[in-house]
Amino acid sequence: MPGGVPNKVSVRFLLKKYPVTDRISGSGYNTPASRSAQEHWDYAQEIAPDIFRGIAIGVIFLLLGFYRTETKIKNRFSED
Numbered sequence: 652m653p654g655g656v657p658n659k660v661s662v663r664f665l666l667k668k669y670p671v672t673d674r675i676s677g678s679g680y681n682t683p684a685s686r687s688a689q690e691h692w693d694y695a696q697e698i699a700p701d702i703f704r705g706i707a708i709g710v711i712f713l714l715l716g717f718y719r720t721e722t723k724i725k726n727r728f729s730e731d
Contacts, residue, residue: 674692
């Protein structure tokens, strides 16, 4: 997972600081629903940074859970 969480955090920062205004470019929070109308597009670009933040936080907790579980398994069943 090279750069996964830092990339999501940086994408969130960039979307917050420089929201995408062009629907045709293919950038931004680009879904069929967001492309259907300008009002939908503007709203999607407004909430996209918060969505990416939530994803990043979820990935961090998931990785911490894997790490803790793996550490406990190794400690309990280590070959001494």
